Amino acid sequence: MGVGIEVKNLNAWYGNNHTLQDINLHIPANQATALIGPSGCGKSTFVRCLNRMHETNPIAKVEGSVHIGDLDVYNDASPVEIRRRVGMVFQRPNPFPTMSIYDNVASGLRLNGFRNRRVLDEVVERSLKHAALWDEVKDDLKKKSGASLSGGQQQRLCIARALAVDPEVLLMDEPASALDPVSTAKIEDLIFQLKSQYTIVIVTHNMQQAARVAERTGFFLSGKLVEFDTTHKIFTNPGDKRTEDYITGRFG
């Protein structure tokens, strides 16, 4: 099951650039939360702070607290543990190109020491089914490489790979922006199904996509969280003029 995320006084820097300023918000469990805003507003930095990916850059710095369920992300957990509990899917599908479909999905488990063949088979099948890819690849699991799949299938393979380690949170950074409309619809349907089991945070430039998949939406601007509310409110009658100007295309 998914867990809620509590962010308090979160600040992030790239060198001297203060990219996130005093972010406070509660992301509810088992819902999809969309983050929108113009390029460079800090939304991707924000999700990278949730799983401690931001600090992998040597000039980056983070202050503040992030709790994922009962896990204090910046104080009592290793980055490896966090990334097991917080899966991430990126804009461009990035399957391991030389590995088979099966090995791509099993890679996270093997990294965590699982070797039992029967367990691996079960998890690979379950994860591919959760990612709505099983029916399309079940006959070629070990014959085809991840890179041989279409872009949309590769993205669902990456989602299956993230799900295989049984995370509680799934972060998605523009997961459908490189995909055609049919593949995009499949990813959106998938988000809809997955949120009953996982907490989903999705960064998107596509506001219609945010409106379609997310219960809550946050609008970032210049490193600040301007507004965070139900998606319905944000897209029909936002409370902040800056949000309205952005989503109606009056600046940006």
Place this chain on the structure above:
Amino acid sequence: MTRLRFHKSLDELKEKLLVVAGMAEQSIQRAVEAYRTRDLSICDLVDRGEMAINRLEREIDQMALDLLAMEQPMAIDLRFILAVIKINADIERVGDSAVNIIERVRELQAYPVCDLPIDIPRMADLAAAMVRKALQSFIEADARMADSVLAMDDSVDKLNETIHYALLNVMRDTPQYTPQALGALVIARSLERVADHATNIAEDVIFWVQGYDVRHKTSLGNGAGR
């Protein structure tokens, strides 16, 4: 990401709606003038106006549909287009009310003019004032002004009620004037409908500007009743 072309299209949509609204308002004034003077040439003008109103109604709906499909508007722009679609339908029905009135005027040609104890022109002035004010609130995006239209509807309703009972008395006391009284009754009812459409337009303006749905409430504040 500024959407200049889209916002120019919204301005064009607004201008077109104001054109058809002006025509509908003029039709009501003409129809009441035709009733007052029994001038059939004015009825013909209303008929011609109705054709133009219907054509513009379809054009406005098509423009709104295109913008919804092609531009996927959000927030105040989405509310604006929804409001335009609904206001457009109300304006077309104001035009229909004018046609209803001139149809009665044509029927009444078969009967002598009689002096009825009612003031149809006053009621028409009140209804037309509501339409004008609702449209002004649309032009100025002024929810307060739109709210004041809602309060005006009660006086039109009361006037309609007064006319209704006065005409019942006419029919009872001077049955030879029943056709004229029935005609006036239908005309008063049409004007009362015009006031209702003005109320709807004002409610749509409030929804567009402020995002609140005030239908079936007393005014901008909460409370049931309308």
